[in-house]
Every structure is written in C-alpha cells, then in structure tokens.
Amino acid sequence: MSTAATRTTGPDHLWTVDEHLEDILATVRPLEPIELQLLDAQGCVLVEDITVPVSLPPFDNSSMDGYAVRVTDVAGASEEFPAVLTVIGDVAAGQGEPLHVGPGETARIMTGAPLPPGAEAVVPVEWTDGGLGGGPVTGMRARSQAPEAATGHVHVYRSAEARAHVRAKGSDVKVGDRALDAGTVLGPPQIALLAAIGRGTVRVRPRPRVVVMSTGSELVQPDEQLGDGQIYDSNSFALTAAARDAGAIAYRVGAVADDAETLRDTIEDQLVRADLLVTTGGVSVGAYDVVKEALSSVGDEDEEGAGIDFRKLAMQPGKPQGFGSIGPDHIPLLALPGNPVSSYVSFELFVRPAIRALMGLDDVHRPRTRATLTTDKALTSPKGRRQFLRGTYADGAVTPVGGAGSHLVAALALADALIVVPEDVESVEPGTEVEVVLLG
Template sequence: MSAAATPATGQDRLWSVDEHLEDILATVSPLEPIELQLLDAQGCVLVDDVTVPVSLPPFDNSSMDGYAVRVADIAGASEEFPAALTVIGDVAAGAADLLRVGPGQAARIMTGAPLPPGAETVVPVEWTDGGLGGGPVTGMRARSLSPEGAFGQVRVHRPAEARAHVRAKGSDVQAGDLALTAGTVLGPPQIALLAAIGRGTVRVRPRPRVVVLSTGSELVQPDEQLADGQIYDSNSFALTAAARDAGAIGYRVGAVADDADTLRATIEDQLVRADLMVTTGGVSVGAYDVVKEALSAVGDTEEGGGVEFRKLAMQPGKPQGFGSIGPDHTPLLALPGNPVSSYVSFELFVRPVIRTLMGLKDVHRPRTRAVLQADKALTKAAGRRQFLRGRYTDGTVTPVGGAGSHLIAALAQADALIVVPEDDTSVEPGTEVEVVLLG
C-alpha cells in the first residue's frame, strides 16, 4: 500500500516529521518551578527576575594589600623623600570594629578589608618599605610570624590620589538593580552572582525525571549469556544516557518482555517518578507489538489524553507513538525498537520535549549546512525524510555506514545526521545538505 493511497486522516495517515514534532510540543509545558539550593540549580532555568538586595561591594574596600592613609600625608612622597607615617594597626578582611586613621597615621590594610574611617586612599605595600626601614618591599610578612608589622613606622615612596585602590560600595551592582532575568540558564558565573548577592536558594524549573524502558522478549541484559534468537538490550542504556545528555535525570528501567499485562504494570509502577516516559519497541504492525496494545488500555481517558500511534514519512523511525498517561497526564513517547531508529527519534522528538519541560528556549540540536563528501550519490525512495549518520568536519559531511536501522557500530562513529528531504531520491557528492549536529 503506497503512501499516496493512504487516507489523510486518523492513524493510517502518513505524518511528516514536522507535523509530528509540532503536535508533540503543543502538548508539553515547562515543569512547575521549585526552590533549589544554588548548586542543585546548575543548568536549570530561572523562573523569576532576581533583583539585588544589597549593593556589591557592600562597603568601600581595598583592592590591594597596603596602607590606608590620608592623601595629604603622602603628597609629594618619593623613594628619596618618603612620607613617614605611624602604623596604628591592621585592618583585615572581615574586620568590623575599625581603627580611625588620623593625620600622620596609616592602617595596614588587606585586600577586601573595609576602608577605615579617616583614610582617604590606599597605597600598595610595594610602594612602601613595609615598615622595615629599607627599600621597597614585595609584600608583607605573615601576621602570625611577624606581629610587630602591624605597628611601628612605614615609609611611603609614592603619592596616591583620593580613593586610589579603593572599590566603591555599589560599584559592582546596586541594591534594587536587576541581577538576572527570568529565563536565564544558571551556569557557574550566574551561580557566582546569586551567591554574591546572598541568595542561597533559587526558584527554577527542575530537571525532568525521564523513565526509559525498552520492550522485547529477545532482549538480554549486557554481561549475560545470549541464547538462540536473543540480542543485548542497548536502547535503554543509550536513551537513558541521551536523556541525561539533554539535561534530564534519567532512570533506566531496562527491558520488559513482550507481554501487555507486564508492560502495563511496569509503566503504572514507574509513573510515580516520571515527568516523561520513553519506551522503545512494540509500536509497529506486528502481532506482538505490545506497547501499542498495552497503552491503548492504560490510556489517559480524559480529554486530550491517551497515546496515539502513527506512521511518519521518515527513515529511520517510521512508527511512533505519543500522548499522555496516568492521573497526571504524564507525557509518553513510544519510539521504534531498532537501535538507530530509537536514537534518531530521541534526538528529533524526545530531546526537544525534555528541554521544553526544563523551560529552555533552545530546545533543538543545532543545524547547519555542509557539503556532502561521498564516493557515490546517496539514493533513497521518495516520500520520506531520511536521517543518515555522518561525520561533520569544517563544512563538509561524510556518511558513515548505511541506511539500515540496525547499524549501531556506524552510529557510534557519527557526530551528525544528514537530512535528505522527502522529495529527493538522490543526492550527488558535492551537494550542500542540511546537517543536525549531535554535539
């Protein structure tokens, strides 16, 4: 039965990749926000604008290790004619009760310490004799080894303008300023800013919990012995890893045998920890395609619920299911079982769902155009969009392996998908093609 002969409605209609994706994304909304500790919010999306509660720095402070002094006292100072000042003590970072610097006096001050009252400027220790009575020094001796350094006399060798080496209160951000806007993804620098303004927790959209289960009575756990007719389960591993790669918390359930009751029970059991459920296998036209069978029964019967199975104008990945299940209308994507089909389907359909749940704006893999490098033309049937595995380098892409949905070895060498449009039946080497970068 050709695609052209298929009725254009219902489950027998052939859907385009774009229609299917649009349909899925129309049903998925970002997860409800949650207040998280800063480091738990890494990679998550901020829900509200964050304003600055207290100016940064919160007080005038020194940007150097040196001496806090009055400007007039060091005017015209030079190494030959130094200004000699009485050191009245130390101002360390974190100091609260501050010395008052009077005329002819200096307070030894550390980077980050508050500028003490009376002081107008800071001279770096390298512009002084460090209280040792000799030439310029390169630093201070540790307070614990040399407590006398906080007192005595210091000779200053250079003048300084008012507020030199002083970071003014509020010079980074002012109280009331907008620190970060809603929608910002929290990376290390954004986490730095939130901590710096005193925010220990932050309201973000959480990482979705994605439950991955593969189906198939032929599937065996790696490291076990293969019997006749069996293969190793790879999909549940690959898609759990891919879910994590997309930003989710991935839970791998593993392989479930082709029995509708078992599958139904497993899915219902797992629902409690799922923001998104992903299955592989059992979605095609076979007599043992239990995902199809099981999910029509657990189907979310309320309006807009239930799981629908479709055929897509796509290779690999023609049979697909999607919808929602259970009391919370948990979204579910039922991917085909061939390893390459399930992986390509994940990248095209599941990854955008995960990133939509996270509240990210940028939900798709980046795409670019590249010149096809190949020995011969790529050929395919008309009427479906093909995603071939390829390697992308500097504007060119080279196919790896063939079009077969079972070619996992070639998939492991690929870093891109070559997109061959529905209408094309042949793509000559040297042609520019669309490429999905798998990153």
C-alpha cells in the first residue's frame, strides 16, 4: 500500500515532487520473474547471468566463398605461375562428413562452411579461375560461370597466409564466457545472442501490464462526431503510447462518464489484466471529480491497507495527484489530472518511473542535463512551485515551446524536453543555465 496511508500529513499538506515520487517508488515492487520464450522476452529484464554453453563459432569456418587450401601448396602463386590444385569436392554449410585436404588438393568451400581437416586457409574464388581456366574469376564471371560441381583442377593466382579468411572457433565467445548480465534489457541483438548459444527460453521480469483510462462525460472518441461542449479524448491515447514507450504492455480503456459507480465497476473489471492502473481526470476539487468520489473509500473495508490518497503537489502543471493501491492484490493506481499537458508531465515524472521499477530496472528516470536557456524574455514561475515547461533541446541549449498553459497540446507535440524551474526561483533570464529533462 502507499506509505502515505501512515503519514499524518492531512488534506492540506502540500507535497513536494520528490516526496510524491519517493512514496511511489517505495511502494512499487518489481514483478516476479517468469520463464519466457525468446521473442516473448523482448523488452524484458534478465534476472540471471547467462553463461555461454557452446562457443561461437562452434568450429573453424570460412568467411568467404572460395577454396580451402594448404599454405605450402599456394606459396608463391601468381598470375604468371599459378598453383594448380586437384579439387576433391565441395564443403557446404551444414555438411556432415568432412573431406580431408591432402598435399596438392583443395576443396571448394562456401561461406560459413567448416574448414576441412588438412586445410589451413581459404583463398577467395576471385583469386582463382573457378575451375574454368583462363585467369582469375571476377565480376559477373565470378557469379555466373563457376562450375556447378567441384571437379578437376583449379588455378590459384595468389598465395595465402595460415588462417586467412578463416573464422576461428570461439572467436566471438567461448564456452564459459559471460554472455549477458542480470539486469540486461533484452533487445534484438541480445535475443540474437541467446538464440545463437542455444537458449530457447530465458528467465526475466515480465513487461508490466498497464491499464489507462480517462474520465469525463465530455470526452468523445476520435472519428466520432463532436457535440456541444464535447472534446476528443487525447489523454488515454497519449498515456497508452507513453506506457508502451516506457516498456509496458499497455491497454487503453475508452473514456468513462462522470459516474462514480460506473468508474468503480470499470476499474474492478480491469484489475484482472493490470499490474498498474492509470486514470486521468477527476482528481481536483470540482463537483464532478468522480475519481476522488469513486476511489477515496475503495478498499477501506474489503482490502486491508488498500486505498487511494489524493494530494496536492507543489508543482506546475500537475498540482492534483492521487496514488495508492486497489483490489485484493493491491494493484498500484496513479490518478493524474485531466488537462493534457498536466497529464503527460505527470506521467513522465511519476508513472514512467513506476513502470520501470516494476520491470526491475535500476535506473528508472529520464536522463537529465544542464542547458543554456535561449529565449527572448525571462521566464516567470510561481513561488513555491516546481515548474516544468516544455522545450526543444539541441547542442547544449534549450528553447521554450508554447506557454505555461496546461491545455496546449500542439506545443507539447513539438517538445522533446522539460525545462525545470525550482520552487525558489520566480524568474529565469535568457542565457541562464537550467536543468532539463530529456524526453526522447
């Protein structure tokens, strides 16, 4: 449950951003590990060190199409005085019984095929006549005139050093090497490595299942006709996309009308597929703030310790927030304000870290940096509030985008950073160095 339930802060306590985030991260615990198939584990965090059971490559193999030769047989070879070798057959990738290359012999070999016993190097087909006679094979001749079967003799026009064009066994990783460390996020390259060393499943913390729902009788779904006083529901789309971007499996629930019983029923229906619930809207002090009405007493009787705490934060935008747990499994719930910018900024500051904590990641925060403020006039900020302004960041400089209004979705779409103005700063002059949260 939220540690806020044990605090004697009172309804008028003004929480800091750091206090609220600390409360969330102290409550949210990483999900229990499970064994998953490789492709199902994409985006998940390893909970075990992976040791290599088989070397890569598992045998010496050719890095070129060409001929497997003994070094002494091609020593001093040139176009004027080529080495003439007897071709004893083909060596293809995946071939079972290997040929043995003896003195004066060679085997035609394909890329990735095992180096046959007796051979010490590979000469590329372009260094030979391809068994056709008449000089080195080049261009279209290399691709279209090579013989269908390796028979007879081949002329080799260049010498080769030992191990030339040979990929050594274990040159990538060796048996017993550490392939991946616990805590690694599995992307395509990591999954490729696991498959290459023969791992079909892996033990990971699963991607969190996040259910996002917006509230408000005025909300209409995109592609529907707007009526008087109605607006399109953008928050649930923005937050679902943001949850997926953070690494979650996210489910969007259509807007719920301003009815406490309907909202409670909807949330209860979603608990079966949620590791985290996110609502947006209905958390301030209006007469129709149904999230507070629906959730303020949830769990007080049926689920010991569960409940949602609604609080005010010393920040702009995003002053009204709610956090706690719900249901018999104490599923964390974050209730965000309804204004689009407030909702998105709140997600980045609080929900994204919660998702990353559920994944078991050590670093749950967006990267931050310092940047020079480039603007025509000073920025103003309310005293006692930590303000997060939208901006664009490039080459150590950040430029504000749009104003401070929490409804400015178009400006938000242009931003790739948040400009942080501390609580004790009321004005920031152009050229001042400021803290910046990088969003992408």
